[in-house]
Amino acid sequence: MRDCFYIYGHAMVCWFGRSLMGACLRAMQWLVLGFACVSSPMVAQAGIYKWVDAQGKVHFSDSKPVREIRDIEDFSDKYDFGRDFDVKVVVQKGVLAVDVKNRIIIVVKKIRSILQKDFQVDLSDFNSLTLVLYKDRDSVTALFNQGRKTSGDRNIPAFYRSSDNTAHVWQNRNPERMLEVISHEVTHALMRHRYQRIPTWLSEGLAEYFEQMKLSGQAIKIPISAYQIKKVKQKFDSGSFIELEQLTMLPQTVFYAKQGQGEPMYGWSGALVFYLLASEQNRAVFRRLLIHLKDPSRSDTLAKDVFETHYPGGMAQLSADFYRWLDREKFAHYY
Structure with missing residues (x-):
C-alpha cells in the first residue's frame, strides 16, 4: 500500500507540477502578447482623447470616438509630443542601459517640443536626429578635428554635424552628465537648423538653459545652474561684470576667447x-527676439534693437532689472 500510495502520490505531484507549469507558460504568453500590443507602433501612434457620453460619463480612449458624443478634448499633442520626430541612439562600443536610452529620447523630443510650442520655433521639417555615443572622449575629439587644418580643441565632449544630421557624444560614465551634454548639443542642432545666424550669447545661453533640464513625470523642470550663477554673482559682486549690451554684441571669436580666459561667458x-524666460512679459520679448532671428543680416545688433523696442524701458532698464534679479531667489521653470 505504501508503494501504491507513493506511486499515486508521485503521479499526482507530477501532474500538478505539469499543470502549474502549463498555467505559468500560458500566463507568460498572454503577458508577452499584451506587452507586444502596448509596444506596437499602432498604439504608440494613437491619440489620447477625453470625451463625455450621452449619460454624462467621462471616458478616456486612444482613438477618437465615432458615435455621437459631446465635449471631445484631444490631448494627443500634449502627451505624445514626438510622434513626428524620430530619434535614434547608436552606441559605438559597449552597452547602454535601456532606461538611459529612453530618457535620452524623451529629453531630445521634449526640447524640440518646447522650442516649437512655447517659443514658436518652426521645426516641422526637422523630423529625425541620430545620436552616436562613444566610449572615450578622444574618439569624439578626433572626429571633430577630422579634416581641420589645425588640431583645434582637444577637449570635445560632444558636437553636432549638420552634413549628416548626427550628434556625436562622449558616453560619460555619469548618465546625468551625459544627458546634460546631449541636451546642450541638441539645442544647438535644432536652433542652427532653423536660423542661419544666431548671436553667440543666445546660442550658448539657450543651450545652457536646456542643459539643466530634468524630467519630472510628464512635466519638465528647468532650474538655473547653481554652478554658473555662483560664478556670475562672484564676478558681479567684485565689480568685474560685463555690460549686457556688450554681451549681446560680442563676436563669436571674442566670446569664446573670453570664456577660455576664465570669464563665465556661458554663465552670463x-x-x-x-x-x-522667468515671466510671461519677458517671454514675449524673447519670442520677439526669435522672430527677428529670421533676418540674418541683423544678428550683430539684433538683441539691442529688440530690447530697446520691446522691453519696457529699453536696454538700460533690462540691465537694471537683470542685475537686481541676480540677488533674488530664482525659481525653476516648468513645462
Missing part, C-alpha cells in the same frame, strides 16, 4: 536667457 548668457 545662461543667466540672461533664464531671466528672459
Whole structure:
C-alpha cells in the first residue's frame, strides 16, 4: 500500500507540477502578447482623447470616438509630443542601459517640443536626429578635428554635424552628465537648423538653459545652474561684470576667447536667457527676439534693437532689472 500510495502520490505531484507549469507558460504568453500590443507602433501612434457620453460619463480612449458624443478634448499633442520626430541612439562600443536610452529620447523630443510650442520655433521639417555615443572622449575629439587644418580643441565632449544630421557624444560614465551634454548639443542642432545666424550669447545661453533640464513625470523642470550663477554673482559682486549690451554684441571669436580666459561667458548668457524666460512679459520679448532671428543680416545688433523696442524701458532698464534679479531667489521653470 505504501508503494501504491507513493506511486499515486508521485503521479499526482507530477501532474500538478505539469499543470502549474502549463498555467505559468500560458500566463507568460498572454503577458508577452499584451506587452507586444502596448509596444506596437499602432498604439504608440494613437491619440489620447477625453470625451463625455450621452449619460454624462467621462471616458478616456486612444482613438477618437465615432458615435455621437459631446465635449471631445484631444490631448494627443500634449502627451505624445514626438510622434513626428524620430530619434535614434547608436552606441559605438559597449552597452547602454535601456532606461538611459529612453530618457535620452524623451529629453531630445521634449526640447524640440518646447522650442516649437512655447517659443514658436518652426521645426516641422526637422523630423529625425541620430545620436552616436562613444566610449572615450578622444574618439569624439578626433572626429571633430577630422579634416581641420589645425588640431583645434582637444577637449570635445560632444558636437553636432549638420552634413549628416548626427550628434556625436562622449558616453560619460555619469548618465546625468551625459544627458546634460546631449541636451546642450541638441539645442544647438535644432536652433542652427532653423536660423542661419544666431548671436553667440543666445546660442550658448539657450543651450545652457536646456542643459539643466530634468524630467519630472510628464512635466519638465528647468532650474538655473547653481554652478554658473555662483560664478556670475562672484564676478558681479567684485565689480568685474560685463555690460549686457556688450554681451549681446560680442563676436563669436571674442566670446569664446573670453570664456577660455576664465570669464563665465556661458554663465552670463545662461543667466540672461533664464531671466528672459522667468515671466510671461519677458517671454514675449524673447519670442520677439526669435522672430527677428529670421533676418540674418541683423544678428550683430539684433538683441539691442529688440530690447530697446520691446522691453519696457529699453536696454538700460533690462540691465537694471537683470542685475537686481541676480540677488533674488530664482525659481525653476516648468513645462
